[in-house]
Amino acid sequence: MLKTRLENHVFTITLDHPPVNAFNAALTRALQKALRQAAAEAQARVVVLTGAGKVFSAGQDLTEMQQGAEAEISYRKHLQETYNPLILQLRALPKPVIAALNGPVAGAGLGVALACDLRVAVPEARLTVGFNALGLAPDSGVSLLLPALIGLGRATEITFTNRPVEAEEAHRWGLINRIFPGERFAAETEQLARQLAQGPLHAYGLTKRAFNRAVLPNLAAALDYEGHIQEIARPHPEHYEGLHAFLEKRSPDFLRGRQ
Numbered sequence: 038m039l040k041t042r043l044e045n046h047v048f049t050i051t052l053d054h055p056p057v058n059a060f061n062a063a064l065t066r067a068l069q070k071a072l073r074q075a076a077a078e079a080q081a082r083v084v085v086l087t088g089a090g091k092v093f094s095a096g097q098d099l100t101e102m103q104q105g106a107e108a109e110i111s112y113r114k115h116l117q118e119t120y121n122p123l124i125l126q127l128r129a130l131p132k133p134v135i136a137a138l139n140g141p142v143a144g145a146g147l148g149v150a151l152a153c154d155l156r157v158a159v160p161e162a163r164l165t166v167g168f169n170a171l172g173l174a175p176d177s178g179v180s181l182l183l184p185a186l187i188g189l190g191r192a193t194e195i196t197f198t199n200r201p202v203e204a205e206e207a208h209r210w211g212l213i214n215r216i217f218p219g220e221r222f223a224a225e226t227e228q229l230a231r232q233l234a235q236g237p238l239h240a241y242g243l244t245k246r247a248f249n250r251a252v253l254p255n256l257a258a259a260l261d262y263e264g265h266i267q268e269i270a271r272p273h274p275e276h277y278e279g280l281h282a283f284l285e286k287r288s289p290d291f292l293r294g295r296q
């Protein structure tokens with residue numbers, strides 16, 4: 038489900054949950070544990086988070102979400118146990134964290150990638166917000182991190198339309214720091230990670246603290262509010278339509294039953 042490797046001071050975490058590295062409860066817990074290891078391991082000076090196969094992560098496992106929706110679970114509680122601590126962990130980790138986007142990323146996977154310090158990507162990496170298509174509002178920190186990175190106008194456009202943003206456009210917007218061609222992706226990512234691993238780790242940690250304080254002082258509150266909002270979205274017919282449309286491999290019809 039997840040692999041870790043420590044080499045040359047670089048702690049690599051590979052999401053390995055075929056076919057699309059979707060996050061279920063077990064993968065979320067495994068990633069939380071791996072990040073704790075990365076924080077505690079003195080030899081680990083840089084963390085690289087990537088995906089096995091051709092997808093970084095398709096976000097929340099929607100088959101698991103359907104079970105939760107049918108059982109009428111609290112989405113707020115679910116977020117409090119899964120993505121909220123994960124996003125806070127990534128921002129609090131006093132070491133550089135690079136999201137190495139080996140392919141498309143969506144939904145909660147996007148939130149995880151945005152909480153990392155840097156994003157590098159293959160040219161085929163498309164970024165999809167995902168939440169509105171499911172009748173949900175952005176969570177996993179996306180409500181704050183996405184507008185913080187690209188501005189409210191662009192964030193609103195790609196959230197409402199749900200159009201996948203190609204790597205090139207995401208790079209122009211500053212959402213992706215570097216694009217590395219597929220055949221050089223692993224080597225270039227490693228080179229960047231090793232370069233950072235030679236740097237002043239204590240100062241990196243202080244820099245993250247300063248950036249968090251300056252730009253994301255309300256992150257914990259935003260995550261909590263996302264849970265509140267998602268609790269409102271969960272019982273709404275739009276969520277059921279979005280979820281069933283995905284699972285039935287059709288486009289959602291949000292006008293259904295509304296005339």
Ligand code: T3D
Binds near residue numbers: 057145
């Ligand atoms: O809990 C919370 O409140 C957190 C909320 C989070 C919200 C989300 O994360 S919403 C999820 C947003 N994700 C998406 O919208 C992504 C949907 N998936 C895709 O766009 C594509 O699958 C990919 C671009 C990621 C990959 O495309 P491709 O062509 O390589 O693969 P595929 O054929 O689309 O998918 C392969 C299989 O994975 C397929 O199942 P099948 O036909 O083989 O049985 C597909 O249904 C399944 N799959 C894709 N995404 C998910 C998924 N299964 C469960 N959950 C998924 N998110």
